[in-house]
Amino acid sequence: MEQEPRTRLRNALALVQRDLEASGVRRQLHIEDVDGSYVVALDDGSYWGGGPDVDGEGDAAALWTVAEAAQDLLAVVLGTLWPICPGHDLGLHVWPDWAGPDRSAGAGFGTPTWWCNADGGHRIANVGQLPPVRT
Numbered sequence: 001m002e003q004e005p006r007t008r009l010r011n012a013l014a015l016v017q018r019d020l021e022a023s024g025v026r027r028q029l030h031i032e033d034v035d036g037s038y039v040v041a042l043d044d045g046s047y048w049g050g051g052p053d054v055d056g057e058g059d060a061a062a063l064w065t066v067a068e069a070a071q072d073l074l075a076v077v078l079g080t081l082w083p084i085c086p087g088h089d090l091g092l093h094v095w096p097d098w099a100g101p102d103r104s105a106g107a108g109f110g111t112p113t114w115w116c117n118a119d120g121g122h123r124i125a126n127v128g129q130l131p132p133v134r135t
Helices: 005-022 059-078
Strands: 029-034 037-042 093-096 112-116 122-126
Touching (some): 005 029, 005 059, 037 059, 059 093
Antiparallel strands (some): 093 112
C-alpha cells in the first residue's frame, strides 16, 4: 500500500533526525504544512522557506529532499554547517546514490547518501546511518 506524502515525509525526517542525534545536534525537527507546501521546521516553528521543495511522492525523493531541507534550515536559521565529514572537517552533501561514486546518471534513483567532495569525493553513509560522533 502506498503511503500518503505527509507520512512518507515524516518517515524520512525520522531518518534525518537519527543523523542529527548521531552528529550531536540536539534539535528536534518537524514536518509542517505552510500554505499547502511541506517544510522542515525547528521545534520552535521557525523554518527556511527558500530551501528545496520537500517532495513526498516517493521514498527516496522524500528522504533526499528532507535531508537537503534540514541542511538548509540549520545553515540559514541557526548558522550551523551539518553534517561534517569526520576525516576532512568539511560539510557533506546529500546525493541520490545513482550509480556509485562517479554519480553518473542512468542507474536509477537509489538511497540518498551523505557525500564528501574532498580528495576526489567519497561516500560517508546512507542518510539515516551516520556513525555517532566520537567526543
